[in-house]
Amino acid sequence: MQLEDQWLLLMSEALRDDALHEFVREFIEQRVVNCDEYLTYERLTALYNQTSGIDKSGNFLYLLMKKQEHEEVGLNDIKVIVKELLGDVVCTTLPETESVTTAHEPEEVTRMSLEKNENSWAPYKILFLWALLTEHWQLAVVFWSFCPEPVAAALAAAVLLKSVLRHVPRYVLHWKIRETIKEQKRLWQKRAVELLDLCHKQQPHLARSLLRKRSKHWGRQKPLKLAIMSKNRTFVAHACVQYHTKRIWMGDMKATSLTWKV
Numbered sequence: 486m487q488l489e490d491q492w493l494l495l496m497s498e499a500l501r502d503d504a505l506h507e508f509v510r511e512f513i514e515q516r517v518v519n520c521d522e523y524l525t526y527e528r529l530t531a532l533y534n535q536t537s538g539i540d541k542s543g544n545f546l547y548l549l550m551k552k553q554e555h556e557e558v559g560l561n562d563i564k565v566i567v568k569e570l571l572g573d574v575v576c577t578t579l580p581e582t583e584s585v586t587t588a589h590e591p592e593e594v595t596r597m598s599l600e601k602n603e604n605s606w607a608p609y610k611i612l613f614l615w616a617l618l619t620e621h622w623q624l625a626v627v628f629w630s631f632c633p634e635p636v637a638a639a640l641a642a643a644v645l646l647k648s649v650l651r652h653v654p655r656y657v658l659h660w661k662i663r664e665t666i667k668e669q670k671r672l673w674q675k676r677a678v679e680l681l682d683l684c685h686k687q688q689p690h691l692a693r694s695l696l697r698k699r700s701k702h703w704g705r706q707k708p709l710k711l712a713i714m715s716k717n718r719t720f721v722a723h724a725c726v727q728y729h730t731k732r733i734w735m736g737d738m739k740a741t742s743l744t745w746k747v
């Protein structure tokens with residue numbers, strides 16, 4: 486076995502345990518593992534199935550899948566679940582799969598599509614969603630830190646968890662798990678606010694432009710729309726957001742103007 490293959494195997498082993506999240510961060514930061522190369526159709530399918538097989542009675546992903554009477558989790562099934570949970574926030578959550586044949590692998594294998602443009606290929610976003618759906622909360626933070634558009638990603642995570650609480654019946658989901666999901670939703674809302682606040686303090690113009698920008702990875706939604714969807718009142722009440730909404734409402738008119746006529 487080559488050294489590179491050994492690192493990929495270690496990465497897969499580390500992803501089995503949320504407590505090893507710092508090892509995963511080191512693998513990525515030190516470029517020991519390239520997620521573009523690591524993430525394949527087979528590995529992602531294995532990740533979903535290794536997790537759902539641990540405690541199917543308590544994992545909310547399995548509870549959602551149970552409605553479709555599937556014993557194993559397939560990526561097409563994940564697409565359906567994510568679409569159900571995120572709705573319009575979804576934007577190419579998983580790449581399309583295709584059959585390819587290579588010189589090193591003469592047999593036909595199924596891999597992720599190799600179209601790695603900025604809209605259809607975002608391995609950290611894909612692994613971020615995997616961690617959220619499988620309740621690997623620390624790993625979710627690791628992958629989020631490498632995600633494009635981190636403010637939108639944090640808000641989308643809050644939207645997803647809020648939707649989980651709505652879709653999984655209260656009498657089915659254990660109250661401790663339900664409380665954990667509620668707390669995680671609050672944490673992702675808080676992370677979005679903290680990141681916006683940091684950006685606003687350092688570069689106010691950049692923070693305001695961020696609010697105007699539609700997300701390429703989260704359904705072309707603007708951060709303010711995602712905040713409203715997740716009922717993140719603290720984000721909406723932030724000074725940067727208030728300035729942004731005031732400019733939309735009043736344009737170049739001064740707030741102290743007594744003439745309400747353009």
